[in-house]
Amino acid sequence: xxxxxxxxxxxxxxxxxxxxxxxxxxxxxxxxxxxxxxxxxxxxxxxxxxxxxxxxxxxxxxxxxxxxxxxxxxxxxxxxxxxxxxxxxxxxxxxxxxxxxxxxxxxxxxxxxxxxxxxxxxxxxxxxxxxxxxxxxxxxxxxxxxxxxxxxxxxxxxxxxxxxxxxxxxxxxxxxxxxxxxxxxxxxxxxxxxxxxxxxxxxxxxxxxxxxxxxxxxxxxxxxxxxxxxxxxxxxxxxxxxxxxxxxxxxxxxxxxxxxxxxxxxxxxxxxxxxxxxxxxxxxxxxxxxxxxxxxxxxxxxxxxxxxxxxxxxxxxxxxxxxxxxxxxxxxxxxxxxxxxxxxxxxxxxxxxxxxxxxxxxxxxxxxxxxxxxxxxxxxxxxxxxxxxxxxxxxxxxxxxxxxxxxxxxxxxxxxxxxxxxxxxxxxxxxxxxxxxxxxxxxxxxxxxxxxxxxx
Amino acid sequence: xxxxxxxxxxxxxxxxxxxxxxxxxxxxxxxxxxxxxxxxxxxxxxxxxxxxxxxxxxxxxxxxxxxxxxxxxxxxxxxxxxxxxxxxxxxxxxxxxxxxxxxxxxxxxxxxxxxxxxxxxxxxxxxxxxxxxxxxxxxxxxxxxxxxxxxxxxxxxxxxxxxxxxxxxxxxxxxxxxxxxxxxxxxxxxxxxxxxxxxxxxxxxxxxxxxxxxxxxxxxxxxxxxxxxxxxxxxxxxxxxxxxxxxxxxxxxxxxxxxxxxxxxxxxxxxxxxxxxxxxxxxxxxxxxxxxxxxxxxxxxxxxxxxxxxxxxxxxxxxxxxxxxxxxxxxxxxxxxxxxxxxxxxxxxxxxxxxxxxxxxxxxxxxxxxxxxxxxxxxxxxxxxxxxxxxxxxxxxxxxxxxxxxxxxxxxxxxxxxxxxxxxxxxxxxxxxxxxxxxxxxxxxxxxxxxxxxxx
Numbered sequence: 023x024x025x026x027x028x029x030x031x032x033x034x035x036x037x038x039x040x041x042x043x044x045x046x047x048x049x050x051x052x053x054x055x056x057x058x059x060x061x062x063x064x065x066x067x068x069x070x071x072x073x074x075x076x077x078x079x080x081x082x083x084x085x086x087x088x089x090x091x092x093x094x095x096x097x098x099x100x101x102x103x104x105x106x107x108x109x110x111x112x113x114x115x116x117x118x119x120x121x122x123x124x125x126x127x128x129x130x131x132x133x134x135x136x137x138x139x140x141x142x143x144x145x146x147x148x149x150x151x152x153x154x155x156x157x158x159x160x161x162x163x164x165x166x167x168x169x170x171x172x173x174x175x176x177x178x179x180x181x182x183x184x185x186x187x188x189x190x191x192x193x194x195x196x197x198x199x200x201x202x203x204x205x206x207x208x209x210x211x212x213x214x215x216x217x218x219x220x221x222x223x224x225x226x227x228x229x230x231x232x233x234x235x236x237x238x239x240x241x242x243x244x245x246x247x248x249x250x251x252x253x254x255x256x257x258x259x260x261x262x263x264x265x266x267x268x269x270x271x272x273x274x275x276x277x278x279x280x281x282x283x284x285x286x287x288x289x290x291x292x293x294x295x296x297x298x299x300x301x302x303x304x305x306x307x308x309x310x311x312x313x314x315x316x317x318x319x320x321x322x323x324x325x326x327x328x329x330x331x332x333x334x335x336x337x338x339x340x341x342x343x344x345x346x347x348x349x350x351x352x353x354x355x356x357x358x359x360x361x362x363x364x365x366x367x368x369x370x371x372x373x374x375x376x377x378x379x380x381x382x383x384x385x386x387x388x389x390x391x392x393x394x395x396x397x398x399x400x401x402x403x404x405x406x407x408x409x410x411x412x413x414x415x416x417x418x419x420x421x422x423x424x425x426x427x428x429x430x431x432x433x434x435x436x437x438x439x440x441x442x443x444x445x446x447x448x449x450x451x452x453x454x455x456x457x458x459x460x461x462x463x464x465x466x467x468x469x470x471x472x473x474x475x476x477x478x
Numbered sequence: 479x480x481x482x483x484x485x486x487x488x489x490x491x492x493x494x495x496x497x498x499x500x501x502x503x504x505x506x507x508x509x510x511x512x513x514x515x516x517x518x519x520x521x522x523x524x525x526x527x528x529x530x531x532x533x534x535x536x537x538x539x540x541x542x543x544x545x546x547x548x549x550x551x552x553x554x555x556x557x558x559x560x561x562x563x564x565x566x567x568x569x570x571x572x573x574x575x576x577x578x579x580x581x582x583x584x585x586x587x588x589x590x591x592x593x594x595x596x597x598x599x600x601x602x603x604x605x606x607x608x609x610x611x612x613x614x615x616x617x618x619x620x621x622x623x624x625x626x627x628x629x630x631x632x633x634x635x636x637x638x639x640x641x642x643x644x645x646x647x648x649x650x651x652x653x654x655x656x657x658x659x660x661x662x663x664x665x666x667x668x669x670x671x672x673x674x675x676x677x678x679x680x681x682x683x684x685x686x687x688x689x690x691x692x693x694x695x696x697x698x699x700x701x702x703x704x705x706x707x708x709x710x711x712x713x714x715x716x717x718x719x720x721x722x723x724x725x726x727x728x729x730x731x732x733x734x735x736x737x738x739x740x741x742x743x744x745x746x747x748x749x750x751x752x753x754x755x756x757x758x759x760x761x762x763x764x765x766x767x768x769x770x771x772x773x774x775x776x777x778x779x780x781x782x783x784x785x786x787x788x789x790x791x792x793x794x795x796x797x798x799x800x801x802x803x804x805x806x807x808x809x810x811x812x813x814x815x816x817x818x819x820x821x822x823x824x825x826x827x828x829x830x831x832x833x834x835x836x837x838x839x840x841x842x843x844x845x846x847x848x849x850x851x852x853x854x855x856x857x858x859x860x861x862x863x864x865x866x867x868x869x870x871x872x873x874x875x876x877x878x879x880x881x882x883x884x885x886x887x888x889x890x891x892x893x894x895x896x897x898x899x900x901x902x903x904x905x906x907x908x909x910x911x912x913x914x915x916x917x918x919x920x921x922x923x924x925x926x927x928x929x930x931x932x933x934x
Contacts, residue, residue, distance in 0.1 A: 026528050026586045026808045029574050032521035034587050036594075037601070040517035056867060058844035058874030060892070061496035065488035065620050066522060066576075066606065067542075072482050086523075087545040089572050091610040095564045103559055108551045116545050118485050120522075130482045131490050138492075140891040142877055145493070150522065154547040164521050177877035179860070301860040352482045388514035404635070404757040411512060411646075418514030421598055421633035435596040436516070 031155070031163030041386045042374070043166075046367050047148060049194045050168045053187050054146035059170045062145040064127040066152075067118045074119075076126045076321075076351065084153045086163075087116035120152040124169040125321075125348065125362065132173055133352040141174030141358075160336055160369055169342075171362030173349070178291055181325045181344065182298035184363045185309060188329055188340060191365065192308075196379045199332040203312035206292050206325050207343075209275065210316060212285015213261055216278060217254040226250075227316035230262065234314065261313065268296060268311045275313075291325065321345040327363060331373045339369045389476060390417035391433035391441045391459075393426055399444045406442060406454070406469060413473045433459050442472065487611070487619030497842045498830070499622075502823050503604060505650045506624045509643050510602035515626045518601040520583040522608075523574045530575075532582045532777075532807060540609045543572035576608040580625040581777075581804065581818065588629055589808040597630030597814075616792055616825055625798075627818030629805070634747055637781045637800065638754035640819045641765060644785055644796060647821065648764075652835045655788040659768035662748050662781050663799075665731065666772060668741015669717055672734060673710040682706075683772035686718065690770065717769065724752060724767045731769075747781065777801040783819060787829045795825045845932060846873035847889040847897045847915075849882055855900045862898060862910070862925060869929045889915050898928065 028034065035043060067088060074082055094115045095103070102111055121127050124147045132139060148168045155161055170187065172180045185202060192200050214223045225248045229241050242255055250258075264274045272293055279285030292311060299306055317326045324344030331339055342363035349358045374380055390410055392403040403419050410417040418438075420429040426443065433441050441457045448454045456472050457464040467475075484490065491499060523544060530538055550571045551559070558567055577583050580603045588595060604624045611617055626643065628636045641658060648656050670679045681704045685697050698711055706714075720730045728749055735741030748767060755762055773782045780800030787795055798819035805814045830836055846866055848859040859875050866873040874894075876885040882899065889897050897913045904910045912928050913920040923931075 026589055027525060028521060028590075029523045029525055032523055034521070034591075035517075035519040036587075036591065037516035037518065040519060044517065055842055056844070056870075056872040058847075058872065058892075058894075060493035061491075061500065061842060062493065063491040063496060065484060065490070066608070067485045067488055067620065069483060069485055083547075086547075088576075089543040089545050089568070091539075091542075093564045095562045095567065098562075100562075103562070106551045106554075106556075106559070108549045111551065112545070120544075131492075134482055134484075135490075135492065140888055142888075144874070152522070164523065172877070175877045179856075179875065179877045298860065301857045302864045303861060304864070386511055386517060388512070391514075400635075401757045404754065405759060408758045408760070414512075416512040416514065418600070419635065421628070421631045421635045432596055432598075436514075438514075 029163070031157030031161075033162065033164070037386070039371075042380045043367065043371060044386065045380070046195065046370055046374070047166070047168065050191055050365055050367070051146070051148060053190045053194065054168075054170045056190075057144075057170070057183060057187055059144045059146040062128065062131065062147045063149060064121065064124075064131060064147070066120055066150075068121050068127060068130070070113070070117060070119045072130050072352075073122055073126060077122055081122060084155055085122055086120040086152045086154050087112060088118040088120070090115055090117055121149075122153060123151050124149060124167050124364070125171070125345075128169070128171055128173075128362075129348040129360075130352055132358065133349050133354045136354065142172050142177075142180075143174055144170070144172045146170040160372060162368060165366065165368045168365040168367055169362055171360050173358050173360035176359050178294045178325075179298050180361045181291075181295045182302065184327060184342065184361065185295070185299065186302065186304060187363065188327075189304070189308065192329075195370070195374065197331055197374070197377070200308060201330050201332060202309045203315045203328045203330065204292065204295070204309060204325060205312055205315040206288035207323055208284045208288025209279070209292070209313065210288075212275075212279040212282035212288060213258065213313070215282040215285065216261065217250075217257045219250065219254060222248070222250075226258075230258075230314045231316035233262070264313070268306055268309065271311050271313075272296075288324075295325065317341060317343060321348050323347065324359075324361070331370075331377075334373045334376045336369050336373050336376070338366075339373060340365045387436050387438050388416040388418050389439050390415060391429070391436075391438045392417065392419040393429040393433075393441050393443045394420070394423070395426070395445055396423055399446065399449060402449045403444050406444065409469060410473060410476070413477050415473065415476050430457075430459065440476070485619070487613030487617075489618065489620070493842070495827075498836050499823065499827060500842065501836070502651065502826055502830070503622070503624065506647055506821055506823070507602070507604060509646045509650065510624075510626045512646075513600075513626070513639060513643055515600045515602040518584065518587065518603045519605060520577065520580075520587060520603070522576055522606075524577055524583060524586070526569070526573060526575045528586050528808075529578055529582060533578055537578060540611055541578055542576040542608045542610055543568060544574040544576070546571055546573055577605075578609060579607050580605060580623050580820070581627065581801075584625070584627055584629075584818075585804040585816075586808055588814065589805050589810045592810065598628050598633075598636075599630055600626070600628045602626040616828060618824060621822065621824045624821040624823055625818055627816055629814050629816035632815050634750045634781075635754050636817045637747075637751045638758065640783060640798065640817065641751070641755065642758065642760060643819065644783075645760070645764065648785075651826070651830065653787055653830070653833070656764060657786050657788060658765045659771045659784045659786065660748065660751070660765060660781060661768055661771040662744035663779055664740045664744030665735070665748070665769065666744075668731075668735040668738035668744060669714065669769070671738040671741065672717065673706075673713045675706065675710060678704070678706075682714075686714075686770045687772035689718070720769070724762055724765065727767045727769075728752075744780075751781065773797060773799060777804055779803070780815075780817070787826075787833075790829045790832045792825050792829050792832070794822075795829060796821045843892050843894050844872035844874050845895050846871060847885070847892075847894045848873065848875040849885040849889075849897050849899045850876070850879070851882070851901055852879055855902065855905060858905045859900050862900065865925060866929060866932070869933050871929065871932050886913075886915065896932070 098114045150164050150166050152164050188202050229244045233241050261278050264271050322343040323346040326343035328338040329340035344361040346359045392407050394400040394403045407419050443455045453466050455466050554570045606620050606622050608620050644658050685700045717734050720727050778799040779802040782799035784794040785796035800817040802815045848863050850856040850859045863875050899911045909922050911922050
């Protein structure tokens with residue numbers, strides 16, 4: 023028989039990984055709830071009509087599609103089958119796909135439930151998504167997204183709230199050295215205007231988004247090839263090279279982009295977000311206006327964000343922005359502006375491992391293992407077990423009569439903190455030996471005292 | 479544009495549903511952890527070779543299959559395509575499927591990680607599963623299972639622990655009237671022996687499993703049609719009609735099945751489980767030896783369980799049992815016995831709704847909404863917001879300048895408990911009005927006092 027295996031790009035999460043992932047997920051969930059976001063979950067499967075056309079052509083190709091049940095070939099045009107054109111047959115044999123992100127299902131939910139929802143609607147959603155991408159380091163075919171979005175208000179305080187949430191998440195996770203990059207689509211449009219590259223925004227943004235990875239010279243080269251002339255490039259890199267405090271950058275840009283209505287509006291909004299930070303009593307530490315931040319997804323229309331944990335070789339761990347027209351893609355007549363942030367917990371996990379930020383005991387084990395020698399002490403152990411659990415102490419009994427050494431090894435491997443060993447004498451006296459499986463210390467105490475100590 | 483919709487048999491879970499579901503999930507997770515089970519998660523997608531052949535032929539047909547990426551028709555034999563036989567083409571165009579339950583992925587995990595695992599291995603797993611079943615009341619195409627299994631020990635204390643866990647889950651959920659049905663595959667085999675129906679066990683078990691639903695007469699009819707004679711049926715229903723305490727039933731069965739080794743062994747094991755209950759200090763209240771319990775899945779070999787919430791029209795909310803050979807299905811040479819329980823949280827949810835067991839305020843909202851009148855009071859509100867959150871109080875600010883009535887309505891609809899209203903006077907004095915949005919009461923207090931009160 024063939025050995026069982028996992029599909030490419032997917033992973034099992036065993037107990038020690040789960041404990042660490044759970045810590046990250048719980049942290050993010052707690053912060054979302056503290057900020058007034060309510061939970062939502064949507065199905066893993068969506069109709070392909072919901073998913074297709076929202077992520078660009080490349081995204082469409084990365085959708086996992088689900089084969090229709092039953093005799094799925096029955097209705098397929100024979101001529102089509104004969105042509106063996108996989109792409110043209112797909113819509114006939116697959117109606118559903120696995121969700122690709124959480125933003126599109128959220129927009130679909132809002133449109134379908136528009137009349138039951140109180141606006142502004144603040145929701146968070148923590149669920150896996152699937153992409154048929156080529157697997158590589160830090161890129162998986164199944165991974166979790168943790169999203170928080172507000173829909174139904176233009177207020178820029180929502181952008182400021184996103185920054186507060188990122189700061190609180192990072193601080194709770196123990197990440198100290200990170201940068202929240204912020205930019206605005208209108209500033210980017212302003213730059214395009216300033217160098218007279220209107221109509222070529224997308225080539226421009228795609229190229230400058232790579233500055234971090236491939237450097238100035240390569241970006242210049244790419245833009246030249248795309249038809250940008252040297253004078254355009256000069257002006258562009260003059261603008262992009264502005265350094266200094268966020269306030270200095272904004273001041274300088276107010277000059278460079280003064281001719282662009284779009285640019286000035288974007289700058290004013292960014293300024294507003296920084297003002298909210300101040301009102302809240304929060305500095306702009308960790309926050310950096312980064313003109314090279316463009317973000318791939320085409321639906322963003324306002325502020326955009328990305329979070330990078332510095333000193334680790336991992337891409338951004340979080341990203342988001344404001345989008346104005348997403349619900350309209352589902353036929354909603356009213357314009358509902360939304361803004362959101364998405365944390366990628368797989369990358370946060372990898373970064374935290376690299377930075378050694380997980381506590382070494384992180385395993386969601388029980389606190390006490392009850393050990394015994396024979397049927398009699400085992401039965402008495404059950405009694406002790408019941409008392410421990412009644413006091414809320416997570417505990418277990420080694421389920422078989424076995425050598426004490428084997429039982430203690432089981433406890434150590436499972437990183438259970440304490441073992442209570444029950445022998446004949448303990449049964450009679452009611453005084454039990456409790457052994458700390460981490461440092462080896464042991465003491466003899468009455469059960470009530472043990473329970474009291476462990477309950478604290 | 480077409481209105482967006484959900485795939486058949488799938489559901490969105492909005493905030494109020496999520497709060498209740500989360501309560502059930504957290505309860506079950508906490509109990510699992512208290513009993514020493516460690517978390518595991520496996521991918522949504524498994525290779526079809528892992529899933530196929532584990533759930534019977536009907537199960538195989540209910541698997542959701544994922545279309546291979548790229549040019550999936552390229553390698554398909556043209557003759558096969560021409561035959562338009564969906565079933566025979568499926569393996570060529572779909573290599574992966576969505577998981578159908580959590581037990582088979584768990585067995586696959588154990589076999590793949592046999593050398594890293596400490597036996598006995600106690601794991602819990604809370605994840606959705608998918609079945610292409612016909613949707614109907616209480617039956618969905620995507621639903622959550624919450625499983626706890628121990629693998630690597632024959633000890634019957636594990637069966638007793640399952641009963642303790644069910645009792646603790648039910649008690650924490652507030653469910654009072656429920657029955658844990660228990661039976662043993664060997665007792666069923668013993669009954670088959672006693673009526674000389676060896677070789678026809680599966681017809682027999684399938685029929686008596688329906689007693690609850692279709693009644694004695696219809697079961698008799700079904701068995702007659704399957705070739706059981708009147709004398710067999712008489713003996714069968716004599717055995718099945720045994721009433722009384724569990725101990726009475728066991729005693730009576732010890733007589734009726736005395737000629738069957740299998741039957742006697744099953745009875746001894748059941749007796750052993752009841753003995754463990756007593757040792758633990760737990761009565762057999764809620765536990766009922768039910769000879770008509772058979773359970774469909776073919777992999778069970780020992781004790782089997784099912785939990786029914788009485789007085790609601792919903793099938794079993796939990797089920798499980800012992801299986802001896804599941805890892806061998808994945809080529810493991812060693813025999814690893816396992817026993818587990820699965821809670822179906824969708825049905826528990828429906829039952830709790832019917833019994834009105836959810837607290838009316840169950841919504842994971844923030845505790846405080848900050849209301850304001852204009853830009854100045856809004857900005858001051860941000861400052862108050864920061865102070866509340868610093869003390870760990872979940873809170874939010876209404877993000878736009880709007881009429882107070884609108885702001886308070888937003889708070890009420892979101893079931894936020896308190897509103898702090900900030901006007902000019904409050905800004906100056908530092909004394910704020912805090913309004914209880916549930917009962918309408920309001921008081922004026924300094925911010926520090928408000929924070930102190932809300933922190934408790």
